[in-house]
Amino acid sequence: MTEKSNAPEKYNAAEVEPRWQSIWAERDIYRADDNSDKPKFFALEMFPYPSGRIHMGHVRNYAMGDVVARYKKAQGFEVLHPMGWDSFGMPAENAAIATGGHPKDWTYNNIDEMRAPMQRLGFALDWSREFATSDVAYYKEQQRIFLKFWEKGLVYRKTAKVNWDPVDNTVLANEQVIDGKGWRSGATVEQRDMDQWFYKITNYAEDLLEGLKGLDRWPEKVRTMQANWIGKSEGLQMRFELDNVSQIAVGQNDNLNALKEEAPINPTREEYIEFIQKALKSVPSYDDVDLNKVWESILNGVEIFTTRPDTLFGASFLALSPDHPVTKCMALNDSKFEDFRAECAKIGTSEEAISQAPKLGLDTGLRVKHPFIDGATLPVWVANFVLMGYGTGAVFGCPAHDQRDLDFARKYDLPVIPVVAPTEEKNKDSVHPSEGWGPEHNSTDLSTNALDPRLRGDGRNGGEIVEAYTGEGTLINSGFLNGLNKADGIAAATAKISEMGLGEAVTQYRLRDWGVSRQRYWGCPIPVIKCGACGSVPVPEDQLPVELPYDISFDKPGNPLDHHPTWKSEGVTCPTCGEAAERETDTLDTFGDSSWYFAAFGGSLSADGMDWDAASKWLPVDQYVGGVEHAVLHLLYARFFTRGLIDCGLLDLSHSKFGGEPFAGLFTQGMVTHATYALADEKVDKDKWVLPEDVDANDDGTFVHLPTGRPVLKGDIIKMSKSKKNVVDPDEIIKGYGADVARWFVLSDSPPERDVEWTESGVIGAWRFSKKVWSVVSDTTATHGPMAIASDASGDALELRKLAHRALEKLTAGIEAFRFNTSVAQIYELTNALSKYKGQDAARMEALGILIRAIAPFMPHLAEECWNQVGGEDLVYHAPWPTVDPKMLVDDTITMPLQVNGKRRSELNIPKDMPKDEIEALALADDAVLRSIGDATVRKVIVVPGRIVNIVAS
RNA sequence: GCGGGCGUGGUGGAAUUGGUAGACACGCAAGACUUAAAAUCUUGUUCCAGUAAUGGAGUGCGGGUUCGAUUCCCGCCGCCCGCACCA
Missing domain, CATH: 3.90.740.10 (Valyl/Leucyl/Isoleucyl-tRNA synthetase, editing domain)
Structure with a gap:
């Protein structure tokens, strides 16, 4: 290879990506302005639980949201794209019990460990608004909300039969019991009578159902699932x-x-x-x-x-x-x-x-x-x-x-007494009214043997009812209802x-009220004092937060708050009567935490509280992205909470055409799957899985485990999971190929709502593409800036322009419709065309400018580097989205397929505005068409201008 | 059982007002460069017949509507997801 330009020959993501990330951070470009004049756009992905590791599912989820956020920014919106941590919950306690640490330390260490790789992925996130739901500031606000809900009659206490998870030692909501088992522990749930706090979600049953109708940017599936869950009859x-x-x-x-x-x-x-x-x-x-x-x-x-x-x-x-x-x-x-x-x-x-x-x-x-x-x-x-x-x-x-x-x-x-005669002919046999409408049914003895035989559908009347008839019909045997x-x-x-x-x-309604009491430590304390004389009394607002004690122990089963030597009662008095009293030791279901966090981002929640007016302005979330597993639980609770917050006067969504809905647009993305491999001769299920990277294919199509030489069978392609050893660590991919490649891969090929299979060859393909983009850029001698418009182009230059604008139109539509895989395909085509194009002219720069801005939402580091290389002004992040020139979408001459009896036989290259009769004449003179027609007589010629010609002959 | 979705090459998938089926990518094959390999580039790649031109078949199966159906309608088959004795 010879030196072609002053650009580095090789694109080195390991050097380029951190460099741009620090420039973005220094310039603080992702901070959202509450007071901007621009139209707002709130892009949000479901925030992660800080388990300690980010996984490919996160990468795919946040990459999708990032495409939308960056694209909307380029479209001129003021974009809010925040990130936080859903950090209360059982795993922190389980880890503490297992390792002797503290849930708080475990949680915050994990957050620190996850934030770094997340930042290495280069998402356009406003980190200034970051919080964790276990932050005191967050749960203090949540305690306020609890008290407001109580005032509004949306909270109550009752003794109820509850779902008790004997492994997690806590109560579960109905929504959290799946097939009679705890959603997290998998233990068979028992029924117990307990004193519980409830949120009155049933108050909104009708409204929650009605609201689904307006959510036209939600998946039909999710709306149906929620409607079924509410279960109106x-x-x-x-x-x-x-x-x-x-x-x-x-x-x-x-x-x-x-x-x-x-x-x-x-x-x-x-x-x-x-x-x-x-x-x-x-x-x-x-x-x-x-x-x-x-x-x-x-x-x-x-x-x-x-x-x-x-x-x-x-x-x-x-x-x-x-x-x-x-x-x-x-x-x-x-x-x-x-x-x-x-x-x-x-x-x-x-x-x-x-x-x-x-x-x-x-x-x-x-x-x-x-x-x-x-x-x-x-x-x-x-x-x-x-x-x-x-x-x-x-x-x-x-x-x-x-x-x-x-x-x-x-x-x-x-007795079986038929009273509906089926309307549909084919169901007539299932019910046998003996004569006409049947007798007046006023038999007082309804025992089988005593019934008038004409009333019976039990076979003693000639026809036995085998299957209950539930369809439409005419009433018979039914007194005043007959007919x-x-x-x-x-x-x-x-x-x-x-x-x-x-x-x-x-x-x-099938919907039940939401039981929120949990007998656990690592959650939001319920701000209530239990007084022997006054009953349950709210903690006065000026005494909030009710803070979790740090010095707890897990040496006994059950709730550490309940065992705490002092927290429950020392110095606790009843706010009403002043007598000695006890704190409520239950904490709130962590699904409550995720039911309003989107508002806390808009309201810039911090130790000083939050700005509910600002929160109202940012809502509803314009585009929400997450897994379909939350179709009922989280998404229903959040819809309920938003309504409650409005009714308590905290939120005002009167400006929204979606009423009290928190999420105007919802997209549920598919999972990242990966092949599994299992030792063929291993009997113990949990020991049989092996790492895909340790498996090699033999020539005969069988597989072998390299470290041991044992035979291996390929298993199903399933969601990445530690136990099946088919996980790929995003940070390893970032190190090996770069963040852009990881992002590009999870958005390529598969439609976003479907699962995408992680493959080595796919990643390498994505990596090659990033290098190809760089080679196209480094083959360019910048003659104009990347915002060039080659309005006088002709010949090859004009062809390139047309291709670029067509690709731009389609890839933009792809982003709008959440079909990123089709956008990716258009970007490939544009890149391929540019790499073949020899000219160093304005047309090249125009196409390159479109390409770089188009890849920016997908591969932002590469895009910045390219933008800088070709002399783009400022950051590509700040560059406006390129506009389609409609003139480039129409051709002067078009290719028209010629069909004979619906089968394509030939084509015509003709001016686009050629009159119908001329097209017809040309079509009928075409050699291939004449050959196809043969001896047959032409019956009809259909000319659809700009589309197709079909000749009917017989 | 009820509800929702899907079925297209070896593979992931395009074709969103009924108008050239298979874009783009992976894989595979052949070639160029190279001592060689990798990388890169070029070409080909739905199936069947044929050296080829070309012809035939083809979007789960069977019908229908239409000049024309992957797309619309009817009836089957298969797969996935959700709910599940909800009165």
Whole structure:
């Protein structure tokens, strides 16, 4: 090679990258200005947990956000792109228990260790706004928020059945229990009754659901998952009056009936409770039973919830949950109920167990009155498929039109009464109304054998119902509902029940309130004082923060705050009455920490507090990027918190067209995967994985472990994980190839929402490309600056201009649409064209200027170095995004494909504005076209200007 | 079971108003340079037939709409993700 210019021959990332990073830092170019006149753009990636190492997933996540942040900056926005640490949580405590250190030291050491490689990646981050959620300043503000939420009625305390993780020794929210196991520990979750703090997320159930509709820049998948999680259903909540109550609470005795006769007329609730307590006073464990519900069931009837009141005439039983208060009450005095409850509990909570569990039932002997059929009663069963956690914990069973009810009815030989005749022809066979609409259904004896055969769908009437029919249809066998369709039937039945005073239309949500008490040390202390006289009292705001003590020990299981010799009670008095009191020792769920951190960035949170007005101005986050694993948990909590903060007057988002939404745009990126390799002759699963770099391929396609010579099998290509030994350390890649190469690789090839497979050859390809860009730049003798516009170009120069502007248009669209892989492809094309182009002229400089500014969001160090090399003004970071010249996108002559009967046979090079008839004439004269047509007759010629010509011949 | 998504060369993937299927990259092959290798550069690379020109087939499978379908519609098959006895 000969010397071509004054540029260094080789691009040395190890020298170039730190040099630019220190220039950026010195000039403080990434600091966001709260008072800028420019339109704002808030780019945010989900902040990391400081585990101690950054991994490739982080690199991909932050690289995507960085592309957006840098691109928006070049587009003229004032960009806020901050970084912080989600630093409270279990791993710090687990590490402390395992190694004898302190969670705080462990956490902050990790943060220091992770910050350095993150800075080596050269992200355009405003580090001046950095904080960790375990900083006292951060949790002080969070304690303020807790108290504000309390004032607003968004916080409450209650004893509730909670999910207890026996490994982490703490409570979990419903969202944190996955397949009956703790989301972090994987331990089977137990149910325990505990005193807990709750956030009233259900207040916003409707709003959180409604808000999803406006989030048009969120993935459909995430919106659907949240909507399903909120789980709205509209239906009828109604009571079935008990016909005989003697067995409730007293088993085989009937002194309760006697008591009922003693009951006062129109008693108050308290009188009811006192009354039933009297009845139960000989039973030791009645504390566990919700007596309100029991007594209401006795006096007013058993409450059920249904979305299908139109099928009430098809009801053949009522089913209670094993955990229903009435069931529990009966279990107190009758062991068969307790035995049944125990049997149900045995099934467990795992996904398979539940879905495969057989239907179990127990007849209580109670009967309820059918609301529409005078004199008819239905048996009341306890059934294991009825959940206490949804609706009222009781349902009515309509076997003909609900599969679970049908399974249950078949098992226990309960009647199956079809009441909906399918509308669709192909479903006609599934239900057999015998004649017309069927008889008026007013049979008072609903036992199977006594039923009019024309009401039966159990096979005794010629046609057996094999599958419950849940579709549209016409009501039959249904008295006053006969002939109505599903929707009208629901409306009519609901109206009738309301009129009878037995119930009303209600909306149910699956969403539960968010239990936030955690019996752990490393979290935000709940700012509450527990006073024997005054109960739970908020810590006055001027006494915040309630600070975590440093001197704690993990020598006992459980919560170190609870074991602390002084923290809980020494010098603690009740703010209300002044008497000695105790601190709340629970800490807040760490998901609360990540529910408002985006606001803290905008508000420049520091030891002096934060500026909520500034926070409001920066919100909503314009582009949020993170993993899809947070689709429900974090993203739902953050949406709730933002609404709460608005209602408390801390945030004002009245300027946002997204209402109370914190994240206007969301992108969920795919994972970084890598091949796994396992020793073929190793039996122990955890010992069989080997490092990919120690594996070599044999000529016959098998693999061998180099250090030991043992045979190796290639495993699945899966997410990088330490246990599978398929991790690649980003810092090693930075050292070997440079940060730009690591960034370029994770954005190339695969679409951002999909997984990208880490391969050695892919990294080398990215590395070669960076060298190629540098060689194109160093082959350039700068004749103009990189902002040149070669408006008088012709010939090859004009072709280069056209290619550059076309590439620019497409790559810009790619960034806008989060399709970075297509932007990367356009950058390749432009680079290839430039490396072939020989001219040292304005056209070269224009194309080069476009190229350098286009790669700047992806490979910022290389771009700065190139920009500097070709004489660009200032930093490329400050250079405006190049603009597309629309004239360069149109050609004077175009190539038009010629089709015969839809198959391409030839093409025409013609002026772009040639009239249709001339095109047609040329097409019909084309040799290849004539050959294809052969003997056939031309029937029709379709000319789509600028697109295609199709000749129809037969 | 319910909901969402996907199916294109040896591989990752392009083709976002129905208009040249396979851009770009990886891999592979051949060549140039080199004592040699690496690096770099050039060329080729959907499959089948043919030296070639060219012809035929082709976007999971089967139908349909259309001058024209990877794209729209109907019915299957397969894979992935989420939820899961939610009344």
